[in-house]
Amino acid sequence: MKKSVIEKILFAVFAVALCAVAYFAADLAFFQYDDPLKRASLNVINDSEELSFTYENDAITLHGGDNTTLYALTSGGTTVVEGKEYSSLPSNFLGSFAAIETDGNVTRIAKTDMEYTQGYSAKANVFLSEEIPFEVSYVDKEKFTVYFESKPLANSEVTVTLADGTEKQLTTDENGDITGLDLNEVRNGLSFTYKTDNHTYTINYQVEADTIFTTRWLSAMLPFGIIILISAACIALDVFLRKLLYKKEKLPLGRTGVTAKDMRKKRLVLGFETIRWVIMILSFALLIFGSRLTGTVFSNIELPVFACPYNLDQMTSAGCYYLSHLDVLFSESWIEILSFFGTFLVCAVLLGRVLCGFVCPLGFIQDVAHEARQSLHIEGISLNERLYDVLRLVKWIMLIIFLGIGFVGGSFCDFCPAMAVSPALAGFKLSLGLGGFVMIIVLVSGFFKRRYFCNVCPLGFILGLTHKISLFKLKKDAVACTECGACYEACPMGIKSIFTVREGKKGELRAIDVTTPDCIMCGECVRRCPENNALALTFCGKKVYNANRMKFMKQYAPKDKYAPFSGKEKP
Secondary structure, eight states: OOHHHHHHHHHHHHHHHHHHHHHTGGGSOSBOOOOHHHHOEEEEEOOOSSOEEEEETTEEEEEOOTTOEEEEEETTEEEEOOSSEESSOOTTEEEEEEEEEEETTEEEEEEEEOGGGSOSSTTTTOOOSTTOOEEEEEETTTEEEEEETTEEOOSOEEEEEETTSOEEEEEOOTTSEEEOOOHHHHHTOEEEEEEOSSOEEEEEEEEOOOOTTSHHHHHHHHHHHHHHHHHHHHHHHHHHHHHHHHTTSOOOOOTTOOOHHHHTTOOOOOSHHHHHHHHHHHHHHHHHHHHHHHSOOEEEEEESSOOOTTOTTSSEEEHHHHHHOHHHHTTSOHHHHHHHHHHHHHHHHHTTTHHHHHTOHHHHHHHHHHHHHHHTTOOOOOOOHHHHHHHHHHHHHHHHHHHHGGGGTOOGGGTOGGGGTHHHHHTOOOOBSTHHHHHHHHHHHHHHSTTTGGGTOHHHHHHHTTTTTOSEEEEEOTTTOOOOOHHHHHOTTOOTHHHHOOOOGGGOOSSEEOOOTTOOOOOHHHHTOOSTTSEEEEETTEEEEEOOHHHHHHHTOOSSTTSTTSSOOOO
16 A cells, blocks of 8 residues: 555545544543532621622622522522531532511612623523512623513613712613723622602622632633643753763754754844734733733634633633634624624734734743743754644644534534633633543644644634735735745744745736735745845835845844944944
């Protein structure tokens, strides 16, 4: 049997095995927490005249009087909670408590929702029962829906009192919704007061809100810490074995033979690369802690990057969820479907894979790993066409899993490495399936080969399919190009056409569009190009970053003030 046939068979077996592993990803646990509802405990303390809930780690405490009745929302409906202390909550508990006390013509209520029940639906965490005539529901971290006698309270005035005592007079709309409250105001706790002709209703509302750099946050970070330690051990073992194998011989290099020693000479030159790093850092912070930092969330914006939707503190929604759960998307209304694809198209046209090179949190983590390797002067892996051919095949398998696993009963989220990072950094405790192991692969491979995961990323590939209509382009001047191959060597995506294309449409040699679906617009090819204007990144046809010989030389110029390229001569 021919070698090529054997390779195809082996790869087909690998593809089937990878799809099977993705299907059972949830069962391949990397780190397992107890159910967040089951591990919580409830205490009732009669130490206050004002009903309120507080949180400390996994304990929920109700502060109130002796005549208080406490209710829990369960899958079977509203249930009265008996007793003063529960070491664990019932298995059918849905995450919401409400306590009520009536004194004459005044009814005091307290309500709380745990972090996983703060809901994307107005009916997800409401009691809607006769026992609790007045209540509120926190929806999408954007608005409150106010209910009175189990129906939305429309076009009515409600007084909102913040934790610092500030009062706001707000009016509900026709759906009973109140908007305009800062997320951080909600986290601190607030109360709603509604008055009828002869009765006053007040509800103190408290959501479970995590705080970073606390004991609970460290507990949530535990699985990610384990991932970092395992990844570091794998990297150290690889470096040790390579040194042992090659001993004093020179380690295998890339195509142009650039060594770690050569890279050490690179100097910081303010410009495009600096701007890219600033944007990456800001994007990473906003997609992890955005709503906590700004008090605002834009849930209607679906950025097509791997920003885990299980992190409730991110600035925007993550388009990766709906694309990897098309079965869920197509079960939504036409308005939701059109809104999602409209948002995706706008992002694709305005930014394209600039989102990969500048915004995606996983891309930022890989770039940090790459910079760490260079700082440690460790050689990367040898790159060649055969390796990139294999990565392209893996990318197609990942695409099939990404788009199709939901239709057969699986979930890409259990397979996704982003789930191991974003929620943990924000303080949300999540059990990890196969995604924890995949994250180790991303870190280790990203350490030795820049943007390894981007080469197989299904979401990035889908975004790249719109490169023909995207406003960002990579242009080449074949006349200025000297075919040195530096662009091909620098490209983390292994795009050979940047180097090989010599002619555009109708025989044009200048301003040739060499943008491909794989290009992440990182600008590395432009930065490493030694010829003026041979390569350029453009937006709407205007150059935003172009190759410059002097800037290229300054990057590797010796720091001695009389050294070559400094423009100075010895006296």
